[in-house]
Structures are given as structure tokens and as C-alpha cells.
Amino acid sequence: MAILVDGNTKLVVQGITGREGTFHALRNRAYGTNVVAGVTPGKAGQDVEGIPVFDTVRDAVEGTGANTAMVFVPPRFATDAIYEALESGVDLVVCITEGIPAHDMLRIYTHLKRGDQTLIGPNCPGVISPGKGTVGIMPTQVFNPGRVGLVSRSGTLTYQISKELALLGIGQSTVVGIGGDPIVGSSFIDILSRFEADDETDLVVMVGEIGGNEEEKAAEYISQNMSTPVVSYIAGFQAPPGKQMGHAGAIITGSSGTAQGKKEALEAKGVRVGTNPTEVAELVRDALS
Amino acid sequence: MAILVDGNTKLVVQGITGREGTFHALRNRAYGTNVVAGVTPGKAGQDVEGIPVFDTVRDAVEGTGANTAMVFVPPRFATDAIYEALESGVDLVVCITEGIPAHDMLRIYTHLKRGDQTLIGPNCPGVISPGKGTVGIMPTQVFNPGRVGLVSRSGTLTYQISKELALLGIGQSTVVGIGGDPIVGSSFIDILSRFEADDETDLVVMVGEIGGNEEEKAAEYISQNMSTPVVSYIAGFQAPPGKQMGHAGAIITGSSGTAQGKKEALEAKGVRVGTNPTEVAELVRDALS
Amino acid sequence: MDLFEYQGKQLFARHGIPVPSGEVAETPEAARSAAERIGGKVVVKAQVQVGGRGKAGGIKLADTPAEAEEHARAILGMDIKGHTVHTVWIEAASAIVKEYYASITFDRGEKKPLVMLSAMGGVDIEEVAASNPEALARLHVDPLTGFQAHHARWLVSNAKIDVGAQKGVVAILQQLYAAFIDLDAMLVEINPLIWTESGDVVALDAKVTIDNNALYRHSDLAEMQQSVTEDEQERMAQERGVTYVKLDGDVGILGNGAGLVMSTLDVVALAGGRPANFLDAGGGSQADEVVTALEVLLSDTKVKSLLINIFGGITRCDEVAKGLLTALDKMNATLPIVVRLDGTNEEEGRKIIAEQAPDNVVVEQTMLSAAQRAVELAKGA
């Protein structure tokens, strides 16, 4: 199975004729993802190494049956691009773009949750189901097919932990970077519930960081709803309180947002929390054995 | 049974300390409706002939368990009052107020349809279930308990047809004035589906008028979904095209909005359409016998 | 409330929508000096709220200010489908490459704003919509999330707007939607929306209808409201806040509630009569309001008989009866009047009329019989 991205994914890339858009569209295709279309307004009829370009996402979906959209446009056009993707009827939108205004995301989120589509991101590295396909910018060489699910707010930390798992011979079913912004389309719980339902996922690694209370809410959810074991990692024990740490998402909001608070909340619900990426991988190995 | 309003109705009246608000709150109570609360900001703690007054609808609902709200405030405050009623969690909001801006109603309607609450009106006479209760401003003496449902865009025409039914000894299960504005909370179809599900309603009278295409859509709905027979009346055969006729709702929008077009659409689906209120009552009598 | 073209253009300009520069003139001389200030070729356009003014000779191109004056003299005072031209709009002539169509209206059926765009503008758009529906791109907008850039792009792409004009049309559609919302408009329409030789996209016409219910929050728009009504009774009714529409028959009709009044019109027609008007005295009619409404009706000399059809809910029949007596007293009317009173305080109302009304007032028990009687009396008069 895997979640979100698999052999059935038919991808349309918004902003495909941009430098990064072209590069990653082709990389995703090279990994095996079925990239069926691109969108750049005014460039309908062109193609990017054989991938047909459309003026609008709706036209792309009607023309190719795309079911997943990846947003690769500059931040000031990304809000519009997300709405356009949602209105085109695709099941999944993955927004890589960083720097979308928070008020825009509030409105997108509220709108999104009234329907049944899925948004991953913004400000995220995307999704990879090793051996099946990828939508995003993750360095594919780090990942191997396997039965561990991974969900993370951080991109590079995802790679780090996947590397540690690889060193122990452990691969992944699917790896999901949900993004580090204060408001993202999918929360830990949204992804955990998909892994719980996935019969190819035996264990989930949840990688959190300071700020917000998504990890605390996930702890409660895990204890109530999950039979699949979860191992966690939290970054930011040494982060200074109240300072912004790259992601707006890393602002500490009250004591509930501290790394220590999150660790304790998870451990109180029986989730093992590693103190560093290497230890996380070891906990996973022990739990699987 | 009856629909919308019955012995379980617990009514909160918004704008209860105004002249009209007080008058109709007391009239509704006199008819047997359980009027549990009123709302006027800044007047919490007062009462209107024993009906306690609250500052906010939420407080009224928490304090009394009200499940239905009637909006009786001036038009420039009515949009806010409808949202307030919806947020308080009541099942049904009946808005009597005339003159709410159409753009406000567009937004309210879109918001409303994403939840499962019901709005009747605005610019409507309300609802009466004869012998059980009433929420609104209808002259109660015109109605008698019976097994005919009635739904109408027009207030006075509702009274006229009910009077004609009364002259033939026919009473009603529930009478619903949905309001004459271009955008109202409940359409003919919304109410027809409730009558269809009501085992105390044997026949429904639908009273339409020129403008919009709700009658045409209802004709389709009736033929597809209703076993309960429907008799209809359409007003406005002599109305001049393109002129506004009191209700903004009476603007003719294209040929689909004409009385003749509506009559033909209904008859094409097997719905009998009377040419005047007296004949409508006769058609009802014949259909029931 | 419908606005004149020049008012619509002024509002468009405030919302950033390009319009030709222009001025209003109410005299030929003013038209000349406006043309002088604008410079170059100008167009003199009759300001009337009715379509077809071009065919009627209400739009003329002038090469010189003298010619503009001459055209204005011809157009001012002209009758276009019953509308007298009191004002002309003088604007710089445009070098048109292509004419498009754009509008935003309420779609009552979908309960959403509907944006329409066509590359085939400047013509009868209803004809285009009927004969060539593909040529009219249509898009409904979610009122809570609004009209977005991608909507504009989709419309432009699907309406097959020329590539060189696409950017301008995308911008105008977004500004037009903003205007639609900000102005509480029921309709904003540009036909034609032109693509000019200099590559600009410009609104060459402007049709704007404002929601009367929202005027309370637009004091600037309320000021634009001016009587465009030629008919004396309609003007009286408008001033008094009564809903009145003149028709071409001889049976005057007064009722309460739009539905009941429409039904009354229909029943009068079924009885073989011809309604002289639609007059809705409204929901909460008090005696004063009834007097006002009757004054409007009784001042119309075409009315041969009068049918008063009231079903009291909020309206009380005794108030209506009192209003009738007061109005008759004031206007000294002698035409036959048929009254049907039902609902709240019907007995009291009928009693007042029976005891105090002059002989030209008769009471009928049902709407049907009242209509038949009023028709007979109109024919006999």
C-alpha cells in the first residue's frame, strides 16, 4: 500500500516551466512517479521533456486525469495556486513553496477542512513512498523500501533520521514532510491515522519540534486510536524560548510548546522518545525486533 | 409530527424588547409555542411578561435550552443576528426581517449549507403547525389542524390559500413561508423533502411566483423523489417583465422565471397547477377525496 | 437601483478599471466645452437606463467640439423607448481592435455570483449565449473564498481572449469582482470591453445595479440615486416609498404583499379585466401608508375602478378601512371602489366601511368576486 503517493499517483506540477519546477518534476519522474502534466499560465501547448503544459490546473486534470498536484510557484502566487489545485478536484495537493502568508493559510485550512481533499505543506519537502514514487524535493537516495512510516515537521531532520534508519537496514513505507509553518494542511494526527490504516506500515516515527501543540495532541491520539507502535523524536531542547527559529512554526507558544513538555506528553502516553537521531533509529530497531 | 415547529420547539426571540418583537413573541406564546427566552444586548436580567431576556443568544441557549431562534431585529443588524443564532447551536433559525443585503445572504447561505442547521427566511412570515405552535407573524386564526402541508414564497398569498382551504374544511400539518428574497435559507425542495418524510402530511401545496428557477427545480425534484401528491399555484402571470415587484425575489431572470414557464414545468412533471387561490383549494379537495 | 453609464464608469474608475476619460453634459454648450477639454475625437452618448440607444441614434461620434455640440443638441431631449434623454456623456473616442463581454451577476439558482466572459462582445450577448454557448465562459464563485487570480485565468483561457489582451482582462476581472463586492452590486456588466490599438483593455460601457437593501452602508451611492421615472404616479410612489408599477389597463389595484398583489392582477385578468398597476402597500401597513398608497392610485386618471384586496396578517383591516376613508375624503374620489378585507380585524374593517364609506365603495367577501365586480365596474364606467 503506502500512503498518499504510490503507483496510482498521476502528478500535475504547477510552475513546471520554472527552474526548480522543471528540475524537480523531472527528478520525480526519474524516480518513477507518473508525472502527467505541468501548468504555467500562457504556456498551454508546450511541453517539458515530453510532459504536456496546460494554462490551468482544471484543463490539466481534464486533459490527463491527474489526481495529485505539486505547487512549485513563488510564495506570492502560491495561495492562488493551492486554491486552483483544490478546485480542479485532485485528491492530494503537495505545496513545497515556503513563505505563504499565515492569514492566507488560515483561510485555506478552514476551506480545506470542509471538504475531503488533502493538502500536505506548505513549506514542506513533500512525500516519498520508497520504490513507488515521490512528490517533492526529498533526496531519494536516503530512502529504502520498508515497513516504517515517518512523519515530520522538518525536512533535513527527516533525511537525517532516514539515514540513521538506513544504517540499521530499516526502510520506509512512506515518508511525509508535513511542513514547518504555523498552519499546515495536514497535521501529525491526519498522517498517523493514515499509517494506522496502512497494512504495509508496522511502526511510525513521528519527528516533532518546539512550538504549537500538535505533538501533545498526537500523543493523546496515539494512546486512544493507534495499535501501530510509534517512536518519536523532538528537536529544540536547547532552543531559546520566544525566539523565531527559521520556521515561523518554531516560535514557542506557552509552556505547552517546549521540547521537554512534548517529550513528557508523549512518554506519558507510552510513546518512546529518542534523545538524538541515532537513538531514534535504535529504538525503532528494538521495537521491530 | 408536523415539520420544523411542534411541541418540542423551545423558542428564543432575538430583538424581544422591540415593539414588534414583544408583540409577536407574546402572540406566539399565546398560540402555545414554548417561548423560553429573549435576547436584547445590554438587557440581560430583565424579562418580557415572564420571558427572561439575555445579552446574547449563546447565553440564552445555555440558560434555557432553546432550540429555535426567531430574528426580529432591524435589517442592518439582522445579518449579525442570523450568524449569532447559528453559532449558538440552535437547530432552526426563522428570520422575519425584510431588507437584508443580498451579498450578506450569499455568504450566510454558503456558510449555512456547510453545516446541518436550518434557516427559514429572511423576509418571511415564519412557520405554523396548527394546534402545535407557531414561530413568526402569521395570523393564526386562518389555519386549522389538518394533513395538508403548505410552502410558499409569499406571506399574504399563504393566508389567502389557507383561507380557501379552510372554507372547504381542509386544515394543515405545517405551513412554511420560505420568504421572497433572491437568496433564502431554505428552498422549496428543502421543505418538500421534509413534508415527504412527514407521516402526518398527505398532500403538499406549493405556492410560487415569478423570478428565479426554484419552482422548475422543485418540479424535477417532485417527479423524482416524492410520493406525496403536490398541488401548486404560481402568481405573476400579469406581472410586467423586468420590473421589481416588492420582493427583490420577483425580478424575472430570463424566460425560466416567468409564471407561464413555471406552470408548464410543473405540469410537465404531473403537478396540478391552479389558476387562482380558490381553484387551488378545489384541486386539493379533489386530490384528497 | 440601476445606475447610469457615466455613474458606473466613475465607480469603475475608482476601482482601478480603465475607462475612457469623459465628462457629463446637460446642455449642448456644456457638451462642446467638455469635448474641448477632452480633446480629439469624442463620442456623445445618451444617458438612459434602457438598451438599444445606439440603434435609436443616441450614440454619435464627433470629430470636433462643434460637432459634439451639434450631436448633443440632437440627442438631449430625445425619447428612447419612453425614456427622455436629460444627460449626455462625452468621452474620448477609442481605437477598437476587438470587443469582449464581461459581467458578474447573482445566480439565484446556484446561490453564487456568476462571472461571464466572452470574446464575442459588443453584440447581443443573449443571442451569443443561445446560439454559441461555448463562446461564453461561465464561472461560479464561492462567496466565502472569493474570486481569485486563477479564476480569471481560467475564464480568459476558456473564453479564448486574444493573447495580447489576456493580462489586461485578468486584471479587470479581478477589479470588477472587487467592485461587485464593495458596491453591494447585483450586477456589473461591461459590453463592450474593448482591446485597443494601443494594447489596453478598457471598459467602453458600464451597467451597474446596486442592491437597494444595502444602500444604508453606501451613503455615496445613495446620493447617486435620482428619479429616472417619467411617469407621475411612479415618481410619487418612489418618493413615498411604496412599491408601484404602472401597467396599461384600467382596474387600479392595491394589495398587501407582493404575492397577493400579483395574484390579484392575475385574477383580474382571468375575470376579463386589465390591471392598471401593481401597488404593494407592504407588510405592516398602517392607516397613513394606506392613504399614501391610495393617493398615488387616485391621481391616475386612467383608473376606471379600484380593487382593494387585503389579507391582514401584520396589517390590520380596520387600519386599511380608516386609511381608505381618509384618502377618499382628501382626494374627493368618486370612482367605483371594491374592497375585500380578510384576516386580522376583518370584522372591524368591514364595519367601518359599511357604516362610514360613501356609496361608491362596495365590499365583496371573496377575492374572486371582488375581482369580477371591479372588472364589471371598470367596463361600466
Next chain:
Amino acid sequence: MDLFEYQGKQLFARHGIPVPSGEVAETPEAARSAAERIGGKVVVKAQVQVGGRGKAGGIKLADTPAEAEEHARAILGMDIKGHTVHTVWIEAASAIVKEYYASITFDRGEKKPLVMLSAMGGVDIEEVAASNPEALARLHVDPLTGFQAHHARWLVSNAKIDVGAQKGVVAILQQLYAAFIDLDAMLVEINPLIWTESGDVVALDAKVTIDNNALYRHSDLAEMQQSVTEDEQERMAQERGVTYVKLDGDVGILGNGAGLVMSTLDVVALAGGRPANFLDAGGGSQADEVVTALEVLLSDTKVKSLLINIFGGITRCDEVAKGLLTALDKMNATLPIVVRLDGTNEEEGRKIIAEQAPDNVVVEQTMLSAAQRAVELAKGA
């Protein structure tokens, strides 16, 4: 981006929120003439972006312009929790009857704006929220339908705002929400919101945080941005667009991606070291950006050793290696540097360092070993 009180008040005033009249002054003399123009008693307030300035002596009442000058002289240049006062705000003194609290923030958990109101303002509101939660009325707002009058009424009623002040607070809450939306704010806070002897409700303080991601659509706000950073490295980083936060240890840290950098900090601490900073070179780091980031770090004399921890995704390790060499060349740095390179082009990167880097640069294979080495080197230095 946090604004100063005076900037927040200027924005509040534009949104119709009543604030005391006032002026900015950067010298004691300017403070005096501002006080003269304002007239009457004034308050001299230090403009710093840190709480507790009142207790620190940064807010003083002046009866006369001379006294205002005197206070300004004392306050300007003052150090308040590490922030030097460069500006004072002189405003008309208010006759306070009651102090309230009002704010709107993002609630990340609920993913909605959260409006909070309390009749117990002018104090530590976190203490009120903790000890007396009933005293802080809280309301989440649907971002699509917005904040409405009934929300304001509910808050005022439930926060038990004094009856005489309710109307003013209802109005201010609505204006504050409009400001929150229009300004793309992450936070708008008024503490205290005062009820005055003349019966007005006035914002006596203003705390506004603008979403940096939205500055592109607020050119007027972007102009308000000014460096408020005392630390040299933080100022350098800000100017160069690098995310940098100074900490109090001696192991300098450079990584790519906030999560990995935070994790690196933690691992350094676990290894017994103390991080000197947080520096995120960002997602797509090119050689130039790495040079910039290293320049910031290497200019800090407190840094005893440097840990470069990169996991290349978009970032390419060879670019990082090249950037490192360039920076070392430019800065002539001799402190020990530990490099861990992983991910995209890791081999090429390691090769560049092995072949071309000076002896003070060492490569470690894992993040853990790299952290241990950097800590050891800092201790040995």
C-alpha cells in the same frame, strides 16, 4: 516583525482605534517641544521591544514640558533588559478609570484567530489567565466569515466589562480585528485598554507583530522595519537574510533547515557542550549563502569551535564545501571547524574539503561524532 509601541499606535489610529495623541522624540529637546505641542500633562515612554519597561523606569509622567525633557534625558540611552532606548514616545496623559486587556493572536492548535478580552488589564495577563481563567473571555473566529458584532458583544458580556465602557470596547474589538486582517498581523495586543474619566475607551499600549511572509503586500509596513538588534552578529544576519539567534555558549553551529539545526544544538548539549548560536543557512543554500552565513559566525569572537552540519536535499554538499573554503580564505579563520556532510553530492563535498581545506578543518562521518568532536575542540581551545 515586531513593531514599536508608537508604530502600533499609528496603525491603530489609521484603523479608527482611539489612541492618545502623541509624538516620537529622539532627543530630550525634541521631547520638550513635543510636550509643548501636545499640551498638559504628558507621559514619556521608552520605545523598546521588551516587556517590563515600566518597572525599569522607562515610563514617566511629566507635568511640564521641562519635566518631559528631563525624563527623556534619563530614559534615552537607558538599557532595558539588553535593549538600548533610542526613541521615546511622548503622549497626552490619560485619566484612567479602569484598565482592560484585549488581544487577537493565531491559535495554532485550533487553527483560528483567537480573540481575548479581560476586565483585569494593566497587569500580567498570563498570571490572570492562570489564576483566574474566568476573567479572560476567549473566542475563536471562523476565518472565512470573520469577526462579527455579536462576537464582540459576547466577549464584552462574558469578560464583564463595565456597562459604561461596553459600547466603546465592542467598537474597538471590531476595529482591532479589521486591523489584524488588513495588516496581516500575527498578534495585535492592547494592554492596558483603558476606560477614561471622560467615558472613552482608548488603547494605551499597542503591541503588533506582522507576518514577515506578508510584507510583500504591505510596502508601508516594510518601511517600518528597522534593526532593533543590539548584537552585531544578529544585525549582520538580519541584513543578509540569514536566520540567526545568538546563544551563550562557545560552539558555533551552522546547519541547513530549522529542524536539523535544533537537533544539532541538542546533540551538542548532550555531548556536554554549549551552543553559541542557532544559524539556519536555509533550504537551497548555494556557495554564496554559505559564505555569508560563515562570515556571521566567524565574526563572533566567543565562538571557540565551529560545527557545520549539513544534510543535502536541495542543498548540495559540494556547494557548502566551496562556500566554506571561500569564507576561510576571506576571514582567515584559524579556529577548529568540524564538518559533517551528508546527502546530495556528499562525496564531492568531502573530497573538496579533504583536498583543499586547511588543517583546522576536520571531517566527521556522523552527526553524533561531529558534535562530540566540536565540543572537545571548544574545550581544548
